Amino acid sequence: MNALVLFSALRNPLFARLYTAQTVSQIGDALTWVGLALLAAQLAGPQQAPAVLAIALTLRVSAFVLLSPLAGVLADRVNRRTVLVACHFGRLLVMLGMFLVTQVWQIYVLMFLLNALTAFFTPTNQATVPLVVGRDDARPAFALSSATTEVLGIVGPGLAGVLAAVLGTRALFLVDAASFLLAGLLMLTLPALRASDQPVDRSTLADVKDGTARLWRDPPIRFALLMELVAAVTGALILTVTVSRVQGGLNLGEAQYGWVMAAFGLGAALASLAVGAAGKRVPLTRFIALGAVVTSLAIVPGDLLPLGGLMVFWLLAGVGQNWVNLPTETLLAERTEEAAQGRVYGAHFAWSHLWWAFAYPVAGFLGTQLPGQAFLVGGGLALVLLASIWWTHRGAVAQRAS
Template sequence: MSRLPPLLKGLENPIFARLYLAQTINLVGDSLTWLGLALLAFELAGQQSGTILAGALTLRVMAFVVLSPLAGAIADRVDRKRLMILTHLARMFLVCLLPFVTQVWQIYAIVLALNAFYAFFTPTYTATIPLVTGEENYPHAIALSSATYQFLGVLGPGLAGSIAAFVGTRQVFFLDGLTFLAATILLFTLPGQLMVRQSQQSARTVHQTIQDIRTGTTCLWSDPVLRSALVMQFVAAIAGAEILVNTVGYIQGSLQLGKLEYSWTMAAFGIGATLASIGLGNATQNIRKNQLIYVGTILLTVALLPANFVNLQGLLILWLIAGAGETLVNVPTQTLIADRIAVEVQGRVYGAHFAWSHLWWAFAYPIAGWMGSHAPNYSFFYSGFIGLGLAIVLFFMFKPWRHRDSNSGIWHDHDHVHNEQHQHNHFPNLTEGSHRHLHFHTMQQEH
């Protein structure tokens, strides 16, 4: 009998353990990439380095929004192990080009390419967790991955900064490349193929690929539980962007404190998110996930309301709560996708979700920037008020208490034939013959 806590039970699966370790190394490499980029931007542009980083982040979001649905469609049709290996090798090559950069446009080009491959890797990795861990352990495995992501978000910049100070700004990218190589070797040792079985493996056409991309978004927006979770992530993005964009101004401007206090505050946000991920990983799986998402949204938005009126100690507590709220929105949403989507469709849905969730941030960042410039003394309060009001409206609009969110049904994709015994309306030219059909299958289970 296993003595591991529930959060770590997925590591008993050797395939997931190697996959998880590869992702952890990948996250360390990501910290090295972005800290190295910040130092390189300052080396090239001095005080204008912030503009360069803002442009790089914009390109990052654009790559995720545009390419993630395509990545999800491909992940359902090919060997995911091979796809993840190729994305790591490509990113290793690209980061090793950064030490030779001499122009700002070269940074933009490499960042765009890097995040294009990142857009292919992340949905593929997330969709592979339920594939390799099985129904019993995937909620714990997703929570563990989230906790690791948040934990390294707190420690990663400091670790990367220490390494950069020791090896130098440009040399840090070569070490970054080694992290991608190490992760690639781990992925290469995974046995066999990581490929989902499809009802039909026909030759891929542009029309079929477009249909696959559409399938992911259709599942998200047609399912009332997933749709509710997705719109609540928009509320969470508004609050989260406000914290990421305007905390530094409040700490160094309104409170007249320094960079150290700012780092403490953002660490509190990351610690709150990490603790919530650990709590979810060790919790029973009988929790209503869609209702938990609303609880997280309320925590996140309510934490913003008094933030403009507190000192550093108060802000540390509020950001700890806000970080926990952010996790309570995001982790149950990922688990719900695994609950309600058949394995052969999960890559497409995770890809679509990755795109939509980052599209929310593309809207949220300008809102936070506008708040910070037009109402710097009340930006947290106004953003919290807007987010809380929107959350309440959406709560009564989607009525989450009516939905039995876990294992009450599952979306799947199958070949479909119209004949004399089976006829119903479709889009034009799809009323005869065989085609693929997205369908929600209801399961009768006791709760």
């Protein structure tokens, strides 16, 4: 099957608008984090900027873990278009606030608000994809969205750097605000998007518990969720330790670091195309298992590789990361009835980010305490986790969940 099958999802006019709005807002997101780093350096100074960014990232994960299960329940109960539009316009206001920031504490407040809105937006948007295209056509739709996200992750920071040089740092937040405005207006053109018109007689807490219970009681989904822990360990090492390896271990500069991370993003983008092109010929759990193996093995020699080798292995690591995360999103759609997808995606968003909350400190410890062996030890830890999960969930893969 040709990789162009991904674009078949765009024949659905509702998904085309949903996808366009998501893409526009993601361009703005790419600008936000570059602008945040530059603004932190302006307000706190270059030496304190990493601490400001670390706190902002902690607030990001905290908002996701705390609020996304509630967001998923909301997505099952109300018009999802209303939630999506409100999140876009809410983030527009936050970006206008970032343009006016004068103190570091204001950054923290606005970053928590921004990510609280993202915690409501992302699970709702994920649950809306199968609602719009149907569960049987969710694979190419999710694959196209994932590939676009990865490509924007590669080109976005470069675009942000150019705009910052031409327009100034704070102007990035105005461009971001404009992207959220446009995305919100596009969302307003969609019809009402409800998972069910049946009255709800359950409590919010019961639905939150149900979302998590559905993740853990379904063997293929539980297998996928645990494999995301493996991907979080390897991904956290890549995001936190690569800069030390390139600049400290190889004595290279920022440009070379950018090349390595671009290779990582390129691998993820290519992997999205492969998932979409495979259709239903390859069971999703097989993709997930293979992805966990590839990303874990790819980082093991990272402490010894020269620049060229690091780029090749990081490209493979990006492939593996995507083959864990993207099929999991589709698996949730295919194994969950429509009326419950919101709370399941919300619970999944919380749990998957909880893995990263665990993985970041582990990566930080290895990077500082074992700088010459961080990837070897971290990759070994990932492989041990992988083997344990595989051994206890062999039946989930054997069932050919698809």
